[in-house]
Amino acid sequence: MDFKGSETVPGPRTEDRLPQTAQAAAKIVIVGGFGVGKTTMVGSVSEIRPLTTEETMTQAGIGVDDNFGSASKTATTVAMDFGRIRITEQLVLYLFGTPGQERFWFLWNGLFEGALGAVVLVDTRRLEVSFDVMGRLEERGVPFVVAVNTFPDAPRYPIPELRTALDLPEDVPIVECDVRRRASSRDVLLTLMRFLHSLAMSGSLT
């Protein structure tokens, strides 16, 4: 590992330091296909400059790269962008923009199992890219909302048509958003929190 030495490590900016009273953190996962806008969403809503945590794994058989014929295993780095919002003096919320491929999820302990919930970000030009992610979340019992990132040249479907296409129950929110705008990204997160709250009220959150 390329450790740089203690003197060269830049820490958080003074205004990004958490108070000593910060007792606990919770996380929300933003998941979707490559290029759908996860990083943009994390960046637009985060109070800190978005950061990246990486995990390194061996290449063997993950189907990412064409290293067939190479005798040794190759290290592959999977990166995940994240941001942070201070909720209260005690509570912090983290947002992780997570690769859509389930085979990477195990790299981070409890990424989905511990998350309050997930936002599935979709692009209507490539709707089918998000199908597997939704299925995996359903299998794991992770509550999620669907946010349609409205790219200018993307087809627009009425929400009921999208709901039918995505085979989602009536209570799962589907919202349109422009992830470049902070207010729009925030509203997606609020939609998720209201959904989780309604699940809590009806006692169906597992």
Next chain:
Amino acid sequence: MTPPQRTRRTPGEDPPPRSAETQKGPKSNPERIYVVADPEGERAELDLVTLIVATSPDPPSSATPEQAALLRLCSAPLSVAELSAYLNLPFSAVTALLTEMLTAELVQARAPIVRQALPDRSLLEAVMHGLQRL
């Protein structure tokens, strides 16, 4: 224009057959490259958002450069994910480092809030209030 059609899945359902590309048998699973455990083979249960705080503002003279750097970052609470980002180390390398440091009581860990069977409605309400301020 009609959108493509998905089929809903249910918790515990068997995943559908994988594509030929990923179907390479059990040996094909990727592995973390840094799987480091302490001599007892124990590993602290650290989440990406476990908050880490240094127990003392000054690193002991026995601290390694990595430990000293981490302790400086953790003078105020910081998540494991942030430590990984600032130290430019993989998440698994940071958790290995932290496992030693927790044992040596150089740092304390504040456990994250995770989704539970009985969710805390007041927590969800607090998050909503916090988001509305943005």
